[in-house]
Amino acid sequence: MNQEETYxxxxxxxxxSGGWAAKELTENGLRTLVLERGRMVEHLKDYPTMNDDPWDYAYKGELSKDEQKKYHVQSRVxxxxxxxxxxxxxxxxxxxxxxxxxxxxxxxxxxxGRSLTWGRQSYRWSDIDFGANKKENIGVDWPVRYTDISPWYDKVEEYIGVSGENLGLKQLPDGKYQPAMKLNCVEEVFKKETAEKFxxxxxxxxxxxxxxxxxxANFEGRGTCQNRDRCSRGCPFGGYFSSNSSTLPAAERTGNMTLRPNSxxxxxxxxxxTKMxxxxxxxDAETHEELEFKANVIFLCASAxxxxxILLQSKSERFPNGLGNDSDALGRGIxxxxxxxxxSAKVDGFLDKYYKGRQPTGFYIPRFVNLDENTKREGYLRGFGYQGRASRGDWSESIAELSYGKELKQEIIKPGHWTIGVTGFGEFLPYDDNRVTLSPTEKDKWGLPQLAFDVEFKENEYNMREDIKKQIEVMFKAAGFKEISTYDQVTGPGLGIHEMGGARMGHSPKDSIVNKNNQVHLVPNVYVTDGAFMSSSSCVNPSLTYMAFTARAANHAAKEFKAGKFS
Incomplete structure (x- = not known):
């Protein structure tokens, strides 16, 4: 590639985020170089296991002992x-x-990236979320509110296809949805009992x-979800949104995108x-060759x-502590x-009912705590929601019966009893001493400093975790479920795979890194639109918000570029 060319x-x-930045910039006419540190993956062509069956794998699909060593962190999920x-x-x-x-x-x-394996839960933030830092004097105030982002949520939802149900909740704004998937019979009972008992x-x-x-619906080559629940292998139907099936092909169709993997x-x-x-x-990840590429606008979407x-490594005489980092906020608030x-719990009855397919989503319980004086909780700020599903067991339940012969054959073709389970997703406060830095001693295989994480749960988080367990137990009991068991596994931050913060958005370069348009305050032609810009975390899955902010920022950048602000 020509390193003298200026994109x-x-x-x-x-x-x-990167897929949306590429799509919006190229559709606005900007000649855009897209750089990816990993290998090339093309939609359909590079999904080698997309149609495999469970019996195609040894060890029931589990990794061998040697393979487990290679993925000792990734396997924590x-x-x-x-x-x-x-x-x-x-x-x-x-x-x-x-x-x-x-x-x-x-x-x-x-x-x-992880658009191939993400959980695909897509929820909007509300003004309760955007205003919480200011209200409670925690971290820095968001310089935007819901009305600023709402039209961009509309744009993203209509483009990627989000199925769901509008509810009219102040804490969970409604959206532009495809027809909702269905709750199964036990989930419907849980819904009914919850409405009646609380x-x-x-x-x-x-x-x-x-x-x-x-x-x-017309989604440019993408088809409907087939309820296979093989999403993390890559979907050949394009039924769920990924950069590979949607935004990157859209960018490529413009003729304005150059994509370089292994970079x-x-x-x-x-x-x-120029102060730009x-x-x-x-x-180059394969050859270790050092290269430079020029452009008038930079979008940083490498993952939070x-x-x-990258910002910490971008040191100069003007910015000895990292690009735009006069405030020492860079790397903080992770x-x-x-x-x-x-x-989880056991559900009696319903043995004459089952469900069809392997639906890729279950039920959701939106936040219901710390919304007003009537729902205020002592011991912690902010809130949480739940995601879960009800299902029937399989033939393995028959092992306990110690059956054999004809009786065993009859039992193993019957589905087991119904169970229901949920996982809580709660908000994590932005603490300045929860930070990531560059290791002064440890390097990776390319000679770059490794990231060092000093991040932990604190009292607010631990108190919330206790209430997450308590409240779902109360709800299961109210619904009449049996053998209720709560759990709280030892984890570290990061395991929710919603890591965010470190280049937070704010009003001033004195305490934040990017402004309301996702521009680095002190270097306005650099935009940060992945999870790094988040100033608080809400309790809902963040990817929809990343996409909405990215689309908004890319259109802002295109206007500024065309107005000659960055040349």
């Missing part, structure tokens, strides 16, 4: 990597980092998920004369922690969501 824009990363999707997760031996305190960093280095705003709804459900961006080049960025420094690392806690 209109460079996008770093191809995941949820339990559901991945497996033999059918390990190619979409990083080899931890090849991509180490420093855990000053435990931090579970789950990554996927390939074109599409008067504090608790309710059960179907999860809002980025899957196409309308067969008559590790490690520094943004700053010009002290002029490009990026890159190491990686983007923070957050995640609670995960690996909740409850």
């Amino acid at each position: 209109d824009a460079i996008v770093v990363g191809t995941g949820i 339990n559901w991945a990597p497996k033999d059918d999707n390990k190619h979409f997760f990083v080899n931890d031996l090849e991509h180490p980092y420093v855990e000053t305190k435990r931090f579970d960093w789950i990554r996927g280095y390939q074109v599409g 008067d504090d705003g608790r309710l059960v709804t179907i999860g809002r998920t980025a899957h196409i459900t309308d067969p008559n 590790i961006v490690y520094e943004i080049i700053y010009d002290d004369t 960025a002029t490009g990026v420094k890159v190491i 922690m990686a983007s923070v690392g 957050m995640d969501h609670h995960y690996k806690l909740g409850a």
Whole structure:
């Protein structure tokens, strides 16, 4: 590639945010170079396990002992990597980092990033979320509110396809939805019992998920969800949203995108004369060749922690502590969501009922605490929601019967009893001493400093975790479920795979890194639109918000570029 050419824009990363940046910039006419540190993955062509069956794998799809060593961090989530999707997760031996305190960093280095494996739950933030920091004098105030982002939520939802149900809740704004998926019979009973037994705003709804459900809708080559629940392998139907099936092909269709995989961006080049960025420094992941690419606009979408690392490495005489970091806020305020806690229970009856397919979403219980004086909780701020499903067991329940012969054969073709389970997702406050830095001693295989994580749960988080367990137990009891068991597994931050913060949005460069348009305050032609810009975490899955802010920022950048602000 010609390193002397100056592109209109460079996008770093191809995941949820990078795909949207590429799409919006190229559709606005900007010649855009998209850089991805991982390998090339093309939609359909590079989903090698998309149609495999469970019996195609040894060890029931679990990794061998030798393979487990390669994914010792990634495997902390339990559901991945497996033999059918390990190619979409990083080899931890090849991509180490420093855990000053435990931090579970789950990554996927390939074109599409984690958009190929994300959970696809898609919820809007409300003004309760955007206003919480100011109201409680925590962290920094968001310089935007819901009305600023609402039209961009509309745009994203209509483009990617989100199925769901509008509810009219102040804490969970309604959206532009495809037809909702269905609750099964036990989930419907749980919904009914919750509505009847509680008067504090608790309710059960179907999860809002980025899957196409309308067969008559036109999504440019994407089809409807087939209820296969093989999503983390890559969907050949394009039924769920990913960069590979949606935004990157849209960018490619414009003729304005140049995509270069295996390109590790490690520094943004700053010009002290123009007070602008002029490009990026890159190491070729395969050859280790050092390259530089020039552009008038830089979009940093490498994933939250990686983007923070690039900013920290972007040192110059003007910015000795990292690009735009006069405030020393860079790398601070790292957050995640609670995960690996909740409850399960046995459900009597309904043995004459079953469900069809493997629906990729279950039920959702929106936040119902700390919304007003009537729902205020002592011991912690903010709130949480629940995600779960009810299902029937399988033939393995028959083992306990010690049956054999004809009786065993009859039993193993029957589905087991119904059970129900939920996981709580709670908000994590933005603490300045929860931070990521560059290790002064540890390097990766390309000679770049490893990230060092010093992040932990604090009293507010631990108190919330206790109430997450308590409240779902109360709800299960009210619904008449049996053998209720709560759980709270030992984890570190990061395991929710919603890591965010480190280059927070705010009003001033004195205490934040980016402004209301996602521009670095002190270097306005650099935009940060992945999870790094988050100033608080809400309790809902964040990817929809990343996409909405990215689309908004890319259109702002295009206008500024065309007005000559960055040349």
